[in-house]
Structures are given as structure tokens and as C-alpha cells.
Amino acid sequence: MISKKCKYAIKALLYLADHQSDERSVFSSEIAEKENIPKKFLETILRELRNFKLLQSQRGKTGGYRLIKNPDDIYLSELIRMVDGPIAMLPCVSLNYYASCEECDEENCEIKTVFEKVRDRTLEVLTTTSISSMKNKV
Amino acid sequence: MISKKCKYAIKALLYLADHQSDERSVFSSEIAEKENIPKKFLETILRELRNFKLLQSQRGKTGGYRLIKNPDDIYLSELIRMVDGPIAMLPCVSLNYYASCEECDEENCEIKTVFEKVRDRTLEVLTTTSISSMKNKV
DNA sequence: ATAATTCCTATCAACTTTATAGGAATTAAA
DNA sequence: TTTAATTCCTATAAAGTTGATAGGAATTAT
Secondary structure, eight states, X not given: OOOHHHHHHHHHHHHHHHHOOSSOOBOHHHHHXXXXXXXXXXXXXXXXXXXXXXXXXXXXXXXXXXXXXXXXXXXXXXHHHHHHOOOSSSGGGOSSSOOOOTTSOGGGOSSHHHHHHHHHHHHHHHTTOBTTGGGSOO | OOOHHHHHHHHHHHHHHHHOOSSOOBOHXXXXXXXXXXXXXXXXXXXXXXXXXXXEEEOSTTOEEEESSOXXXXXXXXXXXXXXXXXXXXXXXXXXXXXXXXXXXXXGXXXXXXXXXXXXXXXXXXXXXXXXXXXXXX
């Protein structure tokens, strides 16, 4: 399961992709209201996404957020990793957040292989799905 | 991520598949020791698996556990569901543990589709991998 | 009787998740 | 220069989940 936080992040980016323009940043309060996301929680999420250089923010009365990266180039795999961390179902098969299994003999592990397959299948989808491609529900 | 509990369950079933026989049940303490699983924790896991009719148990001095189901017929998908619950990355795309998203308009949801794809790819692996097939690491 | 097992309930510490509170800093505009 | 609206930041916290452990009861072969 992805966290609610991650789902909120996806929704926020989708909303931004639709509603921003060169002239217009978008208030977090607007996103929160339209997407039914708790206001203060969304603020912290947007700040994180800004720290990851996905967003640009502007303070003050005419402030708000806008995308820095082209939504064509924001892939779900990287977004999930930023917000939730590992995608794999086992720490020892994670590509970006590898952690060894203390109780295992990893050389002779019988359960790694299947979760490597799951990881690869999952990534086939997530690394080819961008924020903009999610708009075309096929 | 699957839980440690789930990983322990997989290991326990793999161990049973290898070490049981018609004459021999296996003690939980033996599995715990050989697989480095906390003893008391494993007891509760094995009891759950028994309740799910995967295992049979016998009390007393010559007691222990053995598989009821053929390990050819125990698929990872069902095991994970028994121990951890849903496999899908979103409640609203879960086949066995569906839950609606309160804050979403599910008809027009832009994020469901991709997670349905992930679910299907994941299940392609997990529904075709049995305890016995995990022995042949290919 | 004894010893070894499974069975059962309750408990619990640590961690994670999902937020909220309370304000500070910034900015445009009245 | 004041006001109002925003982002930014830190701290806190309630609720839920995870990963166990405690303490014994019931069962069974010897």
C-alpha cells in the first residue's frame, strides 16, 4: 500500500499539471479544497516536493506553487520513492533502499527471486507512467 | 513491503515442505531455531496458518505441525493475503480487500488505472508462485 | 507424575501514519 | 505603512500497526 500522504502528493501534482500556467501559481489551500486533502498536511507535503525540486514556491499574497519539472518527466516510481521510500516488497530486493535481512543467508535465500520478479513487473509500470500520462486513462 | 510476520510465515512453510513426512511433524521450536524466527512469535503465526487450514497441529510431547495442503497448491498470493491482507497498492483497487476512497470521485479517478496495472502485474507473479515452486530458483 | 509440546489471552514497546497547533517570514496591495 | 494572505518551520500528538513477550492452560507420550 502507498500511504495517504503519497496519494495526496500524486493528486496535488495532477492538479498542478492541470491548473498552473506561466502566469499562475496555485495556492495549497485551493488544492486542498478541490482535492479534499487536509490543508496543513498538504502544506508539509508540498514543501517536501519542493525540497525534492519537483516544485517551486512563492510566498506572500500572490504566492503559491508550480511545477518545475515537466509533468511528462515526473514518473510515479520516483514520486513514490520520494514520499514513501522503497517500492519493493522486501528490503533485500530494493534497488534504491536496499537493506540486508539479518536472519537470512542471502546467497541461498529461496524467497528473494519471486520478489525480484514482482519488483521488476511493478517497476515496468511505475517507471513508464508519468503525471501527464495519468491524464489519459486507457 | 510485506511484514516480517509474512516473511516468517513463508519461511516456515518452506521449512515444513522440506522437513515433514508422513511419520514426522515438526516442532515450532525447531523451525524457530533453524530459520532464526522468534519462538513465541512463530507460535502465533503457525496457529494462524492452522486456522486458515494450511496446517495441522498436534499437541503433546510428540506433537508439532505439518502441512495439510500440498505445497504445490499453496500460492504466495493467498498466503500474503492471509497474513498481511491486501496486495494492491491502493484500497480502491484491491480485489480481496476493496475499500472506497472517501475523498475521491472514483468514477473519474485518474490514479486508479495505473495501480490496477501494477496489481495485475504483481498478481501474475504471485498467483503462479507456489511454496514448492520457490524451491527451484530460476 | 513428568516433561514437552501446542494453545490462548493479554500486554507492550517502538515505530509509523496522519495529521494539527501556533506562529514566523514574506509579499502584494489598499 | 498597515493589512491580509500566503508559504515556511518546528513541535506535538493521537491513533494505528508491527513485532514481539509473558504467563500460564490444555494436551499427550513416556
